[in-house]
Amino acid sequence: MTTPDADEIRRRTQDLLAAHPPVTTDRTEFLKARFDAGLAWVHYPAGLGGLDAPRSLQPVVDAELAAAGAPDNDPRRIGIGLGMAAPTILGYGTDEQKQRFLRPLWVGEEVWCQLFSEPGAGSDLAALGTRAVRDGEDWVVDGQKVWTSSAHLARWAILIARTDPDQPKHRGISYFICDMTDPGVEVRPLRQITGEAEFNEVFLTGVRIPDSRRLGPVGEGWKVARTTLMNERVSIGGARIPREGGMIGPVARTWRARPELRTHDLHQRLLTLWVEAEVARLTGTRLRQQLVAGQPGPEGSGMKLAFARLNQEISGLEVELLGQEGLLYSDWTMRRPELVDFTGRDAGYRYLRSKGNSIEGGTSEVLLNIVAERVLGLPVEPRNDKDVAWKDLAR
8 A cells, every 4th residue: 555645645635625524524424424535643553543654744634633623532531542542442442442432532532541650659650559459360459549631531541550469560560442431430520729629539449351452462451551651741841832822822822912021031031931942842743753754652751741841931920920819719619620731710810830740640759850860961860669579668
């Protein structure tokens, strides 16, 4: 099969639009047709929403569809599925798993969440204690997960659990797909400083997961999880945004519209942060170009680091720029939102929500270690638990 070029991709997109006019076609049916035409993510294999084409050709599809007013799949609502579950399933799933999960995931019919962090295993994720015990053709899972975005909406979850406590902590972990509607799965909201409960804690009590929903070999879940984590950091820190997109946009607009708020010091700080935001945006573009050649590497951790720091500094500047107005907060109503919105609502919300950016998706402290060791080649931080069985670790 010949690899499609830009002209072929454009022709296929126009054929899709002709056969399924966005104005008269149901949104979900259009998205299903787009997936079946291989125009969901063109770099995926044929039959799984792609055309085995270069990733760099996806913007050709997106531009044609945007010009025609075609619906998208609301990527912010299903970001965990798109950015974390899908590439992991593609890399480690069976043919049956790929066929079952990728289409409804991309279309948005099924929302996903991520059952990784635990109360005693956040920054040190490999120390997790959730157990999965084999029982015939099933695994019985017991444990607690925390800081789980979208668990209150999710049908499916990517889950890591300990299957062999006699192995060191990075071994003896296995990776599963968990049905969030199964008996024994309990989701409780965690109200955040913003007033919302976008995160949750999840309790797993005797949850039975068929072995057919295991991703990767038994005991090699940490290797699979690293694929998820690298993709997660790229999806958080390396998202495609226009110039003055993201957190810098509202501040720049306020600066232009409200000259009475300006001071020399704020001007200098805004210029510095604007340049840094633009550098980060262009670095994200370069990172996405590197992805064309293979899987994401540790560079995604550097992008996520920059994302967290810039969001916090820019939102702090915005609150200071607005003065007394910046201290106002529009709504403390407890709600469980359907999407993660880093830049939504008002300045107070952006300031408070950005505090989580240096925790979620890997703490900044952990990511600094990753960048130091795997990008800069500095000596590995000493560890005395590398060869100790998990059951013998002090907790």
